[in-house]
Amino acid sequence: MRKKYNWGILAPGKIAHKFAEGLKILEKANLYSVGSRSAERAAAFAKEHGFAKHYGSYHEMVADPLLDIVYIASPHSHHMEHTLLCLGHGKNVICEKAFAMNSSEVNTMISMAEEKDLFLMEALWPPFQPSYIKALDALKRGNLGEVLYLRSHFAFKAPYDPDGRLFNPKLGGGALLDIGIYPLIDTLTFIGKPITIEAFASFAPSGVDHTVDIHLDMGKGRYASLYASLNSPGGICTELFCSNGKITLSRNRDLTQTCKIEAEESDPLVYTFKPAAMGYHLEAIEVMDCLDRQVGQSSYVSWSFSRDLIETMDAVRKRINLVYPGN
Amino acid sequence: MRKKYNWGILAPGKIAHKFAEGLKILEKANLYSVGSRSAERAAAFAKEHGFAKHYGSYHEMVADPLLDIVYIASPHSHHMEHTLLCLGHGKNVICEKAFAMNSSEVNTMISMAEEKDLFLMEALWPPFQPSYIKALDALKRGNLGEVLYLRSHFAFKAPYDPDGRLFNPKLGGGALLDIGIYPLIDTLTFIGKPITIEAFASFAPSGVDHTVDIHLDMGKGRYASLYASLNSPGGICTELFCSNGKITLSRNRDLTQTCKIEAEESDPLVYTFKPAAMGYHLEAIEVMDCLDRQVGQSSYVSWSFSRDLIETMDAVRKRINLVYPGN
Numbered sequence: 011m012r013k014k015y016n017w018g019i020l021a022p023g024k025i026a027h028k029f030a031e032g033l034k035i036l037e038k039a040n041l042y043s044v045g046s047r048s049a050e051r052a053a054a055f056a057k058e059h060g061f062a063k064h065y066g067s068y069h070e071m072v073a074d075p076l077l078d079i080v081y082i083a084s085p086h087s088h089h090m091e092h093t094l095l096c097l098g099h100g101k102n103v104i105c106e107k108a109f110a111m112n113s114s115e116v117n118t119m120i121s122m123a124e125e126k127d128l129f130l131m132e133a134l135w136p137p138f139q140p141s142y143i144k145a146l147d148a149l150k151r152g153n154l155g156e157v158l159y160l161r162s163h164f165a166f167k168a169p170y171d172p173d174g175r176l177f178n179p180k181l182g183g184g185a186l187l188d189i190g191i192y193p194l195i196d197t198l199t200f201i202g203k204p205i206t207i208e209a210f211a212s213f214a215p216s217g218v219d220h221t222v223d224i225h226l227d228m229g230k231g232r233y234a235s236l237y238a239s240l241n242s243p244g245g246i247c248t249e250l251f252c253s254n255g256k257i258t259l260s261r262n263r264d265l266t267q268t269c270k271i272e273a274e275e276s277d278p279l280v281y282t283f284k285p286a287a288m289g290y291h292l293e294a295i296e297v298m299d300c301l302d303r304q305v306g307q308s309s310y311v312s313w314s315f316s317r318d319l320i321e322t323m324d325a326v327r328k329r330i331n332l333v334y335p336g337n
Numbered sequence: 338m339r340k341k342y343n344w345g346i347l348a349p350g351k352i353a354h355k356f357a358e359g360l361k362i363l364e365k366a367n368l369y370s371v372g373s374r375s376a377e378r379a380a381a382f383a384k385e386h387g388f389a390k391h392y393g394s395y396h397e398m399v400a401d402p403l404l405d406i407v408y409i410a411s412p413h414s415h416h417m418e419h420t421l422l423c424l425g426h427g428k429n430v431i432c433e434k435a436f437a438m439n440s441s442e443v444n445t446m447i448s449m450a451e452e453k454d455l456f457l458m459e460a461l462w463p464p465f466q467p468s469y470i471k472a473l474d475a476l477k478r479g480n481l482g483e484v485l486y487l488r489s490h491f492a493f494k495a496p497y498d499p500d501g502r503l504f505n506p507k508l509g510g511g512a513l514l515d516i517g518i519y520p521l522i523d524t525l526t527f528i529g530k531p532i533t534i535e536a537f538a539s540f541a542p543s544g545v546d547h548t549v550d551i552h553l554d555m556g557k558g559r560y561a562s563l564y565a566s567l568n569s570p571g572g573i574c575t576e577l578f579c580s581n582g583k584i585t586l587s588r589n590r591d592l593t594q595t596c597k598i599e600a601e602e603s604d605p606l607v608y609t610f611k612p613a614a615m616g617y618h619l620e621a622i623e624v625m626d627c628l629d630r631q632v633g634q635s636s637y638v639s640w641s642f643s644r645d646l647i648e649t650m651d652a653v654r655k656r657i658n659l660v661y662p663g664n
Contacts, residue, residue, distance in 0.1 A: 159492075210552070221485070223562065233550035233564070243582065245583075252569065256571060
């Protein structure tokens with residue numbers, strides 16, 4: 011029988027609950043420890059989800075020699091610090107997106123993973139989802155032709171709270187890093203890295219981007235228009251206009267994902283998926299598969315993919331003049 | 338009983354057939370004359386649609402004192418010349434979009450209409466359509482809030498023909514003037530005139546824009562992303578992301594129009610319309626209503642609207658460096 015892995019959760023916030031639900035359905039995942047700056051929060055989270063241990067500090071958690079993998083769910087502003095802490099203690103890491111605040115931080119994280127010969131992956135949700143894989147498969151078949159135009163939006167109404175994670179510049183708040191990243195993931199996945207980047211943005215009183223509208227020249231007559239907003243109930247959808255058809259990927263309020271494939275002159279095909287545990291378990295499966303195979307990075311979300319992603323976000327930030335404290 | 342109006346068609350091409358079908362269902366419209374550079378084409382068109390007279394030259398047609406209104410359906414490159422010819426002979430004019438090649442030509446046309454005290458209107462299809470009026474009405478009611486983001490595309494696959502109207506630079510071909518105008522009409526109608534214009538384009542071998550991708554900053558945190566292409570089967574759709582909901586306007590292959598209204602927390606409402614004579618008769622009704630009321634311009638498509646539209650297209654052309662012979 012294959013090894014079971016001891017999982018730890020660093021910073022048990024909202025997203026960590028979803029991830030823990032994912033771990034629960036995986037035989038190979040042992041819900042091992044939780045670390046929080048608050049001992050009470052760690053204890054409550056461990057109790058709720060059935061983790062064996064809980065720590066009132068991240069340092070104590072990573073000092074535990076039996077811990078194999080840490081899922082980092084702290085705010086973007088602390089991703090590098092916490093990733094380096096875990097890698098420094100010999101722990102493998104899956105770190106929530108945005109991977110870090112900028113490409114310099116991401117490069118530091120990747121260098122340390124290489125140096126320590128440990129596994130490191132950005133916790134990106136889309137590349138593991140069945141709707142996404144269906145779209146990639148349809149494109150590979152070839153009858154849709156090439157993607158000429160990608161259009162993607164991620165928009166919801168977030169109540170303005172200058173201290174909350176979404177709006178606090180000290181925590182890396184704003185639309186781009188938190189949700190604008192999804193249209194960018196889609197662009198890099200389905201077309202590649204942009205050649206020219208234009209962007210407009212409007213800002214919340216706290217100084218972070220409330221809405222960002224990104225316009226990309228992808229070369230060879232291919233373009234992308236991306237929109238992310240904390241200010242409109244627009245939902246989540248990506249459309250790929252191809253030379254011989256169209257693919258529409260959407261995520262609905264009821265958590266189903268749909269992939270609609272419209273090849274020219276054919277009836278549309280609609281695939282609907284509702285993954286178990288919201289689909290977060292798929293990321294954890296990939297981490298454990300990579301550890302089984304003793305590879306340091308995932309081929310679904312490679313280090314070079316994460317580098318391209320953060321470099322594109324850096325370039326967008328430069329266009330809209332979005333500067334975070336200290337970087 | 339009110340006056341019947343004698344209609345003339347100048348340049349009986351593809352779009353003129355559709356317009357003639359519209360005239361046929363209007364009691365007040367008398368299908369009077371057809372003018373073409375080819376006497377045979379004029380005769381054939383007159384016979385097919387039941388026009389009383391046909392002329393093998395535009396000059397002969399406009400010299401006819403009984404002709405009241407001319408619908409100009411020649412290529413964009415000739416709109417100014419033909420509009421001035423008609424106005425110069427005392428005829429009222431409805432001229433196909435794009436109104437002319439640039440704002441200087443449009444200003445010349447409008448000045449002459451003012452000087453001669455004649456009616457002049459750009460033949461824009463959308464503003465008269467029931468789906469459009471439904472959307473404007475929904476926005477006026479207020480529960481959707483304001484339009485924060487407009488996204489619109491008009492894309493179809495046109496076989497490349499360097500001599501055809503769509504691709505010939507001498508005839509004002511290209512995606513922007515022919516179909517990119519629709520997303521721009523929607524933008525001006527539902528939000529207003531842009532503050533900042535960015536645009537990317539790729540070009541057909543003949544030199545006209547094959548695809549144009551336009552990105553607009555509308556001010557006050559509002560944006561628009563527009564796409565027009567002669568190279569993908571993407572169809573026709575405009576989405577208005579509002580602060581409290583969304584409106585989706587689409588035109589389907591079966592010629593129906595739909596207006597989908599999604600107010601926050603309500604079930605979506607979908608209105609489907611199939612106007613008589615494809616909806617072109619609505620433009621003709623407006624022309625005759627204006628003549629009845631003795632006004633020189635329509636309030637649906639005012640001269641100032643047409644000026645804003647061509648000025649925006651001039652600005653887009655400047656961004657993408659699209660230059661037509663002679664202007």
